[in-house]
Amino acid sequence: MTDYDVIVVGAGPSGSISAKTCAEKGLSVLLIEKRQEIGVPVRCAEGVSKKGLERFVKPDEKWIASEIERAEIISPSSHRVVLSAEKAGNEVGYVLERKVFDRYLAMLASRAGSNVLTKTSAVYIKRENGIVRVGIRSMGEEEELTAKIVIGADGVESRVAKWVGIDTTLKLNEIESCVQYLMTNIDFDPSTTYFWIGKKYAPGGYIWLFPKGKDSANVGIGVMPALAERDAKWYLDRFLKENFPEGEIVEVVVGGVPVKGAIDTAVSDNVMLVGDAARHTDPITGGGIVNGMIAGYLAGLTAYEAVESGDFSERFLRRYDERWKAEFGESLVRNKKLQEKMLKLEDSVLDRLIESVKGIPIEEMSVKRLAYEIFKKHPRLFWDLREFII
């Protein structure tokens, strides 16, 4: 007998959906979170596609800050192009209030029957005789618990992965180094998200503005350490001085986003990794909430089947790898390749690209139409990017 069927480490979106899924299937589950407040500090720009979100939860105004209808892309020389949300590849839709959202998801896990502990870290994992011993430090007290399965939902800094020997270390071209301010006293349209692209603004990444209601917005930056010469904060501050000199900062958010593409495996004996811990974020957008929830659901399902059949071996758990790869593995691989190509484009090329499409009416703007315009005006570039646009 073990203390729990499943221990989930980390109560972000992927951990909470993992715990909820396991509990709904009747497993005994413990969800632990090292922070004393779930969801705080936030490490996110909080944008999410409507479709992706609604697959798991019914939207609730308590944790939706804004609804987004369009995205505006701004080139290094300030050429602008507007895309309607559904055609922008739908990484936009809602801007969440993650402090409230993350807590809400943890509550759903608890309502489904999981135990939840905050200010509780996993400090080691040992696998013995087919089960796992998890060392936890809960409000300063150390204890050892046993489980059949551990789901590592411990985010970008995942140590569960390290403990079980899954190498997820990020190289300097596999992470975006990010800073974001919640700002007021700035002008923006509350139903538009804005993206500034090009080396000039953010080497290896981009700058974003995501509205949170009418009065404030998340303004942030991601830069790739392999390409940036300074720290992310330096680039963001420089941009703000030029573009929003009157803005006031009411919150600072810091974070790293994995942009690794797909890892070979997210499983080991008794252990599955989900979400940022498994580097499930999209390499182009940096979005990880939806993929994390999908992975959490699939890991929960797999944990249930493993407990049913009494087999917690890596071989059995491989079906979780197959499942997440079938859902979004290919798009991680493809978008990593696309990112590598995009990073080679000079700012002048981005300018010409955006300029060449800026006259098209928003109703007619789609990825196909963009591709057509690129083809017409920049045949060589089109050739280079063909596998991504056709």
Next chain:
Amino acid sequence: MKRLAVNRYKCGYCGACVAVCKFDANELIETYLEIYEDRCTLCMACVKTCPMNALEVVE
């Protein structure tokens, strides 16, 4: 002796430095970044990654 130091007034406790460390030489304990000097090779990966420029090598 050279060693890695964290400026706690700058650190935003985000864990990005932990994600790039190949040597398991750092750990984020809630808001406190711990550096394990015995394992740190001063490879600079975390220094280059830190969004807040909170890490530096000192004598």
